[in-house]
Amino acid sequence: xxxxxxxxxxxxxxxxxxxxxxxxxxxxxxxxxxxxxxxxxxxxxxxxxxxxxxxxxxxxxxxxxxxxxxxxxxxxxxxxxxxxxxxxxxxxxxxxxxxxxxxxxxxxxxxxxxxxxxxxxxxxxxxxxxxxxxxxxxxxxxxxxxxxxxxxxxxxxxxxxxxxxxxxxxxxxxxxxxxxxxxxxxxxxxxxxxxxxxxxxxxxxxxxxxxxxxxxxxxxxxxxxxxxxxxxxxxxxxxxxxxxxxxxxxxxxxxxxxxxxxxxxxxxxxxxxxxxxxxxxxxxxxxxxxxxxxxxxxxxxxxxxxxxxxxxxxxxxxxxxxxxxxxxxxxxxxxxxxxxxxxxxxxxxxxxxxxxxxxxxxxxxxxxxxxxxxxxxxxxxxxxxxxxxxxxxxxxxxxxxxxxxxxxxxxxxxxxxxxxxxxxxxxxxxxxxxxxxxxxxxxxxxxxxxxxxxxxxxxxxxxxxxxxxxxxx
Amino acid sequence: xxxxxxxxxxxxxxxxxxxxxxxxxxxxxxxxxxxxxxxxxxxxxxxxxxxxxxxxxxxxxxxxxxxxxxxxxxxxxxxxxxxxxxxxxxxxxxxxxxxxxxxxxxxxxxxxxxxxxxxxxxxxxxxxxxxxxxxxxxxxxxxxxxxxxxxxxxxxxxxxxxxxxxxxxxxxxxxxxxxxxxxxxxxxxxxxxxxxxxxxxxxxxxxxxx
Numbered sequence: 143x144x145x146x147x148x149x150x151x152x153x154x155x156x157x158x159x160x161x162x163x164x165x166x167x168x169x170x171x172x173x174x175x176x177x178x179x180x181x182x183x184x185x186x187x188x189x190x191x192x193x194x195x196x197x198x199x200x201x202x203x204x205x206x207x208x209x210x211x212x213x214x215x216x217x218x219x220x221x222x223x224x225x226x227x228x229x230x231x232x233x234x235x236x237x238x239x240x241x242x243x244x245x246x247x248x249x250x251x252x253x254x255x256x257x258x259x260x261x262x263x264x265x266x267x268x269x270x271x272x273x274x275x276x277x278x279x280x281x282x283x284x285x286x287x288x289x290x291x292x293x294x295x296x297x298x299x300x301x302x303x304x305x306x307x308x309x310x311x312x313x314x315x316x317x318x319x320x321x322x323x324x325x326x327x328x329x330x331x332x333x334x335x336x337x338x339x340x341x342x343x344x345x346x347x348x349x350x351x352x353x354x355x356x357x358x359x360x361x362x363x364x365x366x367x368x369x370x371x372x373x374x375x376x377x378x379x380x381x382x383x384x385x386x387x388x389x390x391x392x393x394x395x396x397x398x399x400x401x402x403x404x405x406x407x408x409x410x411x412x413x414x415x416x417x418x419x420x421x422x423x424x425x426x427x428x429x430x431x432x433x434x435x436x437x438x439x440x441x442x443x444x445x446x447x448x449x450x451x452x453x454x455x456x457x458x459x460x461x462x463x464x465x466x467x468x469x470x471x472x473x474x475x476x477x478x479x480x481x482x483x484x485x486x487x488x489x490x491x492x493x494x495x496x497x498x499x500x501x502x503x504x505x506x507x508x509x510x511x512x513x514x515x516x517x518x519x520x521x522x523x524x525x526x527x528x529x530x531x532x533x534x535x536x537x538x539x540x541x542x543x544x545x546x547x548x549x550x551x552x553x554x555x556x557x558x559x560x561x562x563x564x565x566x567x568x569x570x571x572x573x574x575x576x577x578x579x580x581x582x583x584x585x586x587x588x589x590x591x592x593x594x595x596x597x598x599x600x601x602x603x604x605x606x607x608x609x610x611x612x613x614x615x
Numbered sequence: 616x617x618x619x620x621x622x623x624x625x626x627x628x629x630x631x632x633x634x635x636x637x638x639x640x641x642x643x644x645x646x647x648x649x650x651x652x653x654x655x656x657x658x659x660x661x662x663x664x665x666x667x668x669x670x671x672x673x674x675x676x677x678x679x680x681x682x683x684x685x686x687x688x689x690x691x692x693x694x695x696x697x698x699x700x701x702x703x704x705x706x707x708x709x710x711x712x713x714x715x716x717x718x719x720x721x722x723x724x725x726x727x728x729x730x731x732x733x734x735x736x737x738x739x740x741x742x743x744x745x746x747x748x749x750x751x752x753x754x755x756x757x758x759x760x761x762x763x764x765x766x767x768x769x770x771x772x773x774x775x776x777x778x779x780x781x782x783x784x785x786x787x788x789x790x791x792x793x794x795x796x797x798x799x800x801x802x803x804x805x806x807x808x809x810x811x812x813x814x815x816x817x818x819x820x821x822x823x824x825x
Contacts, residue, residue, distance in 0.1 A: 251789070262802060266805070266806060288789075288790075288791045288792045288793040
């Protein structure tokens, strides 16, 4: 009985502390997405409370679905039922889900995400303590992969930022810049590094403010609510790897800092990766898991078609929790035994750095994946048929250039999974209209490879056309 | 009869999960795969029932694989000729029926003293149980994942017209497309397996079935 009482107390305490830590973040979200746009006359007065609704509604949904679960499956009634839902931290998955979604996400999709988080992420396993994955991230992944259109980079901008900043989130900006990275192109559009630190940059509802995340981390770590090892080693690994990449690319200290302070890294590392149910409990396990997450995050940020990799990394770590804890329980520290695992980790880190920096060294104009299939000249018209390797297939296109003007750009064959996103943004029309200055055209986020391939295809065809003396306008 | 619910090949004995995950994003593909498996099982059951007494135990597997392989190849050729769309939609999973544990496992499970009629019965009902399970998974996945129920689409090269229902009026419904992708197959299969187990333990009262 005594242990039960102790458990109940600690549950209450943990919950209160987490809520205290989250309150400042929620208030900042309301300030950034509600009050600032209102002051600048972008939204109505009522809309100030929209961010609050956006965060609290999914929390309410996860809480009520836990109530239904307790009522139907666990057969709890009355006060016991409420106590049950409270003790299983039922509203946190929804709260976290609301905080990591873009503000322009339709409420209906958010509701689907909250239901998925609660049902697929938690209840099918048998409720609190049984789940192997972080419930909030399961909900997030379900809606990201089902409705990727609503997670494109401009979805993260609120009404005020659309006018002042435009464009996209910092991570997407970095990703779309292949070789022309510098302080001016990465940090300048969003202000200075102070804005990154305070959180006045485009991003998800709650994860932008780095300074509040760090304060929350210090508070939670000092009160021993979360273990400090996971966030410190996770963020440290990402920091070290991006410093190395930055040095290789000849960039200053701002470069790793941008990677650290933008996106969901801090929020994910502090609130999601430390979930006591789904993360390792042994110290070596925690450190190892955190380093794996760090490596994976850097790898995904540089090499996948999505700008962000934190959610996936945390889910992979959740998957490995059991193994990590096995290692953690059995490990006996001796220098000799540590050498081989450490060497393996260093090898993986080196290869991630090499793979990530590799694409920056490629010259954009020389492209072995480009193939000119046929070229016909009729009067003033030149008809090209060419192909270029896209994300998952070869894209074949017919391009007609008449008197230095592109009159036709037709995709003949492709098998690209994200082609609909390219279509939706009218990317091809955009390319044709900016044919004289293609470097200025950004790729479509979420379909970076497909749109990049289309762009390269056009660049190659134009350079071939311009060999004959005429210039494309 | 118990092969349909009590010993359902997919949800209970977990045989033949490969096609159950791969071809169930669409109802038509699922029931056609189910029919293919029923046909292969039934035909190989007919032959296996006849020869099982004279086949020595140590060459059982190769002999049965040859028999099953023959029927699968015949089926493949027929599909490739008459319903090429479906054939390409099945891709490797039709040829994989040769070594699929549901077909081979059922053939190998017969003992020498089993009656001929029982062999055919068991083959048939295993196939039916498999087909029904596939249809169940496919309906759930298709309704949630793409908001449609495809009854005749690739088959239109034979029937001439297509029948595809929209479950909800289309305009503003955004299906959860994750369920049409492989991840959705695992989620649906897992939940259904759990449900079946829950029903069985509730009804039978025996909590341990292993």
